[in-house]
Every structure is written in C-alpha cells, then in structure tokens.
Amino acid sequence: MAEPLREILIDPVSRVEGHARISIIFDTHGRVSDARLHVTEYRGFEHFCRGRLVWEMPRLTSRICGVCPVSHSVTSAKAGDDILAVAIPRTAENLRRILVLAQWVQSHTLSFFHLSSPDLLLGKDIPHARRDFFTVMKSHADFARRGIRLRKWGQEVIARIAGKRIHPDFVTPGGVLRPLSIQDRDIILDGLPEAHNTIRMALETMKALLESGTNDTDMFGNFPSLFLGLVDENGGMEYYGGTLRVMDAAGNVVADRVDPRSYRDFIAERSEPWSYMTFPHYAPSSADGGLYRVGPLARCNISSHTGSPKSDRELAEFRQRGGSRNPVLHSFAYHLARCIEILFALERIEELLTDPETLRTDTLRARAFSNRPQGIGVTEAPRGTLFHNYSVGSDGVIRNVDLLIATAQNNAAMNRTIQQIAMHLIRNAGNDVDTAILQRIEAGIRCYDPCFSCATHALGKMPLLVEYRSEDDSLIRTFRR
C-alpha cells in the first residue's frame, strides 16, 4: 500500500518578487492540515542602516526593492522630514506624489501583465515550462506589447522626474533635488492617452475573467478579514498623506482618522521559525487574531471614492461586487483593484502635472538639521501601507530603524489563502496531487503581488519537490514536476 502523502513543497514560488516556498502538510488520513508560506530570505536593513546619516536613508532603503524603490525612498524622505521637523514645499510634495503614483502604474502593470497574465490567459493546461510572459508575448502579442509599453510609461515618468528608472537619487529629507522641466512634463502628458487605452483594455479583460466564473473566487483567498490603509480627509483614496482607516469584513469602520505615526500602538508582530517574514496583526482585534489585508484590495474597500471621474465609476462598480455596503473579500479581486488603481494614478498624475506649482524651480527643499529624535514616514506603496520609523541622535545619525512593509502585513492572509486553496483542491488526494493544483496554489499567492525582497529577502530556483514521507517522518520517495 502506498504511503500517505505527508508533505508537499512548492519550491520556489515563481513569478513573484523575491524568494519563497510553500509547504502543504497532511494529517495521517491524507487530508490537508496546514499550508505554510516560507519566505527564505533575510537582508537585515534594520541593522546595517544604524550609524548612517538620515540623509542617506532614501538612497539606501531604495535598495530594499527594485520593484518599488521610489516608494521606499519617498517614505524614507518623509521620515526624514519628520526628523528635520519641516513642512516641505508644495512643488516637492507634488513631485513626490507623482513618483508614488508612477510607481503604482509600473509595479501594478508588472504584476498584472508580466507576472500574472500567464495564469489568467494561458489556461490551466499549459505546461509549466511555457507558463510565462514570454509565451504570452507570442500568443497574445498585442496584449503583451501594450503591457510592456504601459510599464515603460510608468518607468519613464520616474526617469523624467527623478533622473533614472530604478534607484534614482532624487528625494531627500526636506524635499527633492531637482525641478521638473516643461519639456519633460509635456512628454509625460503625451503618453497618457495610450496609457488610458491600455488600462481600459486591462479592466475589460479582468472583468470578463471575473464574470466567466472560471476562477473559483469562492475559495481564492475568500475569508473575512480587516482592511487597513490611508484615506484622505474626506475618506477618499490616498497614497501619500492622509490618516489610517481600518474596516472590518462587514464594512464597519473600526478605526478612523488615526495618526499614522502611532502605528506601533495598534500593529503588533509575531514570528515563526519557518519564515524570515514576520506576521503583523491588528492588536485591538481579537477576531481571527487581528488578521488584516493591505494593498489594492484594502484600499478599494476602505476608500469611499477616488475623487477622479473615471476611476470613481470603476470603484463604485467594484463596490457592488461585495454586495451593498460590504467589502469585497476574495483575493482574486486584487487583480481588478490593481487595474482600478492604475486608472486612478493616471488621472491623478495628470491633475498634478497641470498644477503650475509642480513646475516651480525656486522652492524644492526645506533645509534643517536634526530637530526631533524620532521620525515616521508612511505612504501607500503598490502593495500596501509602508512605514519607515527612524530614531536619530542630534547629529542626524540613525540609532534605530523599524520598517513595517506591505507584503509582511499580508503574510497571515497569504497563509490563509494557500491553506484555503489547498484544502479545497486537495481533498483526499492521496498521492495524486497534480501540478495543476499546485500551480493554482501559487497563483493564489500571486494575487497579493507579494514582494519578498521588500519583506525581508532570498533564494534561488529549486524544482518543485513532492516528498512522500512515512508516519515516522522518514522520506519514502520524492517526486519532481
């Protein structure tokens, strides 16, 4: 008689930013008892940033992540503003805002087109060796080209403003380093009509997929949770300023107008020996251990409006999917929320670029020395709320660093998601778990667009390995897909 399957290891999870593996654990009856997301990298930024000057931090923390470097550098500069105790010039704030939004555009585009579209477009039967964007470039060339060009536009907005696409040296505590020229502004604006066309196409593709009902949204990370993010003073979508809002699964706002600088009063973290990524949770809530989600799904759930006409229409339609006043609970909707946020970003970038203040060349930076022993910066990074928290000496030298990163805040939700998909799809599967099932579990993780580079850090490619173990845990045989 064949030994019951004890554990499956999906290693690595591919097409995510960073390195992780998934293990699925079975009980003695061959039923899934647990599933875990192991983040296998650790980089130690909190440690080696000690002793650096606060002015270096935007450049250094940018290197946490090559997918959303601008989000880190802007958040870091905001923590620096706080330490300098300055209000930055409007021009600098406008330029930083555009950068954060451009980061949403290029990063969301990467997630939707380059990383997830193979799951969405190529069908469940495509062999894994061809389940990638390069295949999409051949089978859906126009779709792929438009995605490449939308990401390019987002990256070019960053390069025109900040000087370089990845790791630009531009934002600094107190403001920014250079003005934006009219020529560069106009080149950015020229690209907007095409960007709008592309996101319209992406939105329609995504809605058609949701309507087709083939994506098992019921079990794709569909569970009650809290949602957390920034909103503006009117409860609208926010990404740079604003205050924190927390909503529960029934749509009740359980905390509002919370000063983001007090985040450590209500977000606690625990650790598990099987992951280099911590598990933050909302401490005041006992329900489900305070599990909360951040990022596009959370933002689209907690924001009452976007304040821009096209994305407002899309957001209103999105909200219908949750039923009356309820938030949308299934994580497959992250993909749609991401598309809506790209549209919002396009509208808001245009508004900011046509504000004459944006082009001023005289006031770009407030200069001061270290005036506070602690500074906290918060923005909405593409994957969710990002906190940088620095303690400094009067010399401006960093004494302590606390980073709370979006992907880590989704850690508990991602674990819940893979447990849900695994339990649903692997019912008494015995030894017959096929790769299609495992690919669905990976796709569940990709909904969150996790960035493990950000959340700590990594490892290389190893084959997907299924291990058959006996009752006493000894290895019987292994199977590679």
Added chain:
Amino acid sequence: MDGRMKLATVWLGGCSGCHMSLLDIDERLFQLLEYADIVYSPFTDHTDVPEQIDILLVEGAAAQSEHIDQLRTLRARSRIVVAFGDCAVVGNVTAMRNGRNTKQLLLESFGSAGNDMGADPANHLPMLLDDVLPLHRVIQVDLFVPGCPPAADLIWYVLTELFAGRTPHLDREKLHYG
C-alpha cells in the same frame, strides 16, 4: 553564432532591481525572443536547471547556504557567466550586513523564533551565510557588468554582443556606480 541562445537569469541576494532593469529594455524584449530562449528565470516557471545554458545572468550576491550549491551547478552548465549588477560584482548593499553576528541579527529581528531559523530542516529555511559573498568568491565569472542596477541600454548592449559571439567592451563611459 548559429542557432538560438539559451539565456538563463537567476536572482540571489539582491533587490530584483537588476531583473527590473532587464525588463526595462521594453519592446526590445520581442527582439530578445528572436535571438534567445529564456530557459530558466524568476520570470518563468521552469523548475530544473537546464543541462546547457549559453548565457547566465546572476543578480545578487551569495547570501545563504543554498546559493553556494546552486551557483556551482549553474556554473558547470553555463558557457558564459555574467555577474549582473553591483551586488553580484562586489556584494554592494546585500553585503552591508557583513561583520555582524548573524545569529544576533536574527534574535533581534525575530525574538526566540530566530534561534531555529535555518537550523531545523523541517522549517524549510536556508541558513544565512555569516558573510555575504560577491559572485567571483564562489565561482569563476566571465564578465562583470556593474551598476545598481546596470542601465537597460547597457544590458541590451551586453546581450546583443554576446548573442553575436563577441566580447562586450565595457569601456569607461559605460561604467559608473549607481
């Protein structure tokens, strides 16, 4: 060079910025596919290291135990190994944790859970190396392409030269930090 090139990319201890800069060749990705097959990469679902690789781009430094074996396997199967970006070339930001006690870092970051990380195989976590190593400290490297990240145009120049069977000339105006 006859035939199509087998291109592989791996990502060790880095920030993914070098891979993002590769995507920043934008529409030239279509041209890339005319010259080469991507046989192994974080952008694809290939699970096994292929037997033969023509060009291997390595982003990042060796930061944990599994990277060492992985690099040796990849080296043995690759014709040209490229240290792709400053982390692979010199260690860069990834190596800034060097000189600190790894165990201490884990305990500070994760509390007592840090004790077991990397130690118990059942936890499926690799052991962090005490010192992060640039690529040439682990395997022989054929070409060093610096930059944090290398600019997309530089990457395209290097790839097209290699596809044409030539050695890229990384003269001074192509090289700069950051």
